[in-house]
């Protein structure tokens with residue numbers, strides 16, 4: 659992992675929906691994500707988190723500012739970027755097997771059939787779904803379907819993995835399992851990840867760095883290093899003084915900026 663390379667460079671990014679007199683969703687956002695880093699963005703509901711991810715992934719063209727991925731300006735969806743959405747049931751193809759879902763985005767990347775199969779089997783093993791490769795998404799639990807989405811994103815070996823509330827639709831126990839899975843696979847694949855969540859605890863548990871957003875139009879109110887080390891555990895890490903201190907700090911920042919008490923989930 660390189661400590662000094664910038665993978666994502668967001669500079670003065672702003673977006674207004676609906677023309678000159680429309681709604682300003684994000685305002686003058688500037689931050690970087692280093693290569694190999696897992697950065698979390700936490701902010702109140704409706705503050706503009708999804709708008710930010712849409713602009714970074716090239717799905718919308720921001721009104722102001724610029725996004726650069728490994729130095730190249732993002733215009734349109736970059737081929738070496740993958741996104742995992744909250745709603746796994748709408749992002750997987752129900753008529754394709756788990757393995758075919760994972761292989762699907764590789765079809766347009768010039769890989770042979772054997773290479774696609776090898777890639778899919780490797781990432782399915784990593785998310786613990788080798789035995790489910792021939793099943794269909796609708797035969798799996800919600801948590802398993804989201805594992806398929808993560809596997810599909812990783813199979814593309816993206817330079818940057820964007821995740822938009824990826825664990826918000828599963829139960830609490832599955833959420834913990836998926837968080838630990840993400841920590842394992844990002845280590846295995848040396849991934850650079852930008853994950854958006856409204857869950858303060860989740861952001862601290864997962865991240866090397868937490869960016870706190872204000873209410874809409876979103877701006878960055880804090881950029882906090884998370885000094886919890888590489889090896890994290892759902893019980894002891896969450897009990898540590900560093901975790902508890904950071905959780906209070908983020909909650910306070912959100913409360914001050916939104917005027918409403920932040921939901922601190924435990």
Ligand SMILES: Nc1ncnc2c1ncn2[C@@H]1O[C@H](COP(=O)(O)OP(=O)(O)OP(=O)(O)O)[C@@H](O)[C@H]1O
Nearest residue numbers: 675681683702703704705706707708709710856874
């Ligand atoms: N296509 C659109 N057209 C007009 N306004 C939009 C559009 N998409 C989002 N908005 C508005 O922009 C603001 C930010 O929305 P966005 O979905 O980015 O926030 P969010 O932080 O992701 O929300 P949530 O936490 O509820 O998912 C909101 O006020 C929303 O109503």
